[in-house]
Amino acid sequence: MAGVTDTVFRRFIRNLGGCGLIMTEFTSADGVLRDQRVRGRYLHFYEDEHPISAQLFGSSPAVLADAARLVEDLGFDLVDLNLGCPAKKVVKCNGGSGLLRDLPLIRQIFEAVRAAVNIPFTVKFRAGWNDDEIVCVELARMAESCGLGAVALHARTREQGYSGNAHWEWIASVKQAVKIPVVGNGDVRSPEDACSVVAQTGCDAVMIGRMAPANPWIFRQIEQYVSGKPYDEPTEADRYEMIRTYFQMLLEEEMPGTEGKMKQFASWFTHGIPGGAALRKAIYDAKNGSEILASVENFFDSRLRVPAR
Numbered sequence: 001m002a003g004v005t006d007t008v009f010r011r012f013i014r015n016l017g018g019c020g021l022i023m024t025e026f027t028s029a030d031g032v033l034r035d036q037r038v039r040g041r042y043l044h045f046y047e048d049e050h051p052i053s054a055q056l057f058g059s060s061p062a063v064l065a066d067a068a069r070l071v072e073d074l075g076f077d078l079v080d081l082n083l084g085c086p087a088k089k090v091v092k093c094n095g096g097s098g099l100l101r102d103l104p105l106i107r108q109i110f111e112a113v114r115a116a117v118n119i120p121f122t123v124k125f126r127a128g129w130n131d132d133e134i135v136c137v138e139l140a141r142m143a144e145s146c147g148l149g150a151v152a153l154h155a156r157t158r159e160q161g162y163s164g165n166a167h168w169e170w171i172a173s174v175k176q177a178v179k180i181p182v183v184g185n186g187d188v189r190s191p192e193d194a195c196s197v198v199a200q201t202g203c204d205a206v207m208i209g210r211m212a213p214a215n216p217w218i219f220r221q222i223e224q225y226v227s228g229k230p231y232d233e234p235t236e237a238d239r240y241e242m243i244r245t246y247f248q249m250l251l252e253e254e255m256p257g258t259e260g261k262m263k264q265f266a267s268w269f270t271h272g273i274p275g276g277a278a279l280r281k282a283i284y285d286a287k288n289g290s291e292i293l294a295s296v297e298n299f300f301d302s303r304l305r306v307p308a309r
Helices: 006-014 029-034 034-043 061-074 096-101 101-117 136-145 169-177 191-201 218-226 236-251 256-269 277-283 288-305
Strands: 054-055 077-081 121-126 150-155 182-185 204-207
Touching: 006 218, 006 236, 029 034, 029 054, 029 061, 029 077, 054 061, 054 121, 061 077, 061 096, 061 101, 077 096, 077 101, 096 101, 096 121, 101 121, 101 136, 121 136, 136 150, 136 169, 150 169, 169 191, 191 218, 236 256, 236 288, 256 277, 256 288, 277 288
Parallel strands: 054 077, 077 121, 121 150, 150 182, 182 204
Antiparallel strands: none
């Protein structure tokens, strides 16, 4: 979720409700140790974000251990190792899912990080490099033996990327193999999906990534659904309030690249809005953040205005 789950988006999701644990963007262990600016950009958080986990990637046990100590000193509740990212530039550096072909090195990383910190240490990984190299059960057992607190499986291979379907049966296999909590990830697009993956695999929780910016209400909807209540479907007024609130939060934070992020999120946030293409064009054509916010106000003003009697 690089470029998505920064502090503004995390607080935005937290305020909407339903999300139990939030996580930072995919963060380079080497980068946060070498560069104060990288540290400020990726590991900055506010008190209302707890509980929060710092998501690290890298391939050096010593560097990851030092970065984990930094994470603990900064006040994070957990530290997480990402072994799932399929991006070529990350895999090329032996990070993310690139490590799935080197289980001995993963064990060294597990041991080094576990010895370095007292906070819970977790790992997210893919099922394997490809269908012929499925290592998720072995990797989960290794995590448990090294003292990790939980594992999260994105039930696709690195070769799949984000294509095809997630193989939830791999989550079930991992759940049967270990006693520590198992988090299921992949193709959870609705409250019904969340309950289905739990029912089919026995996993202890679900992790949602790409669906969060498309439907920021999904965490609250799942919470409502599992409690036996009908879950809220956002109205057009809800969507307006959501877009306006998020854009205002971005402007108040004054983060670098705010205008670009507003335009990036516009394609997700306007999905399903009648006439959304016109709003997206107005946002893309805007010159600065104030103009972007004004275009949102103008678009919804006429649509939501109550006619005079």
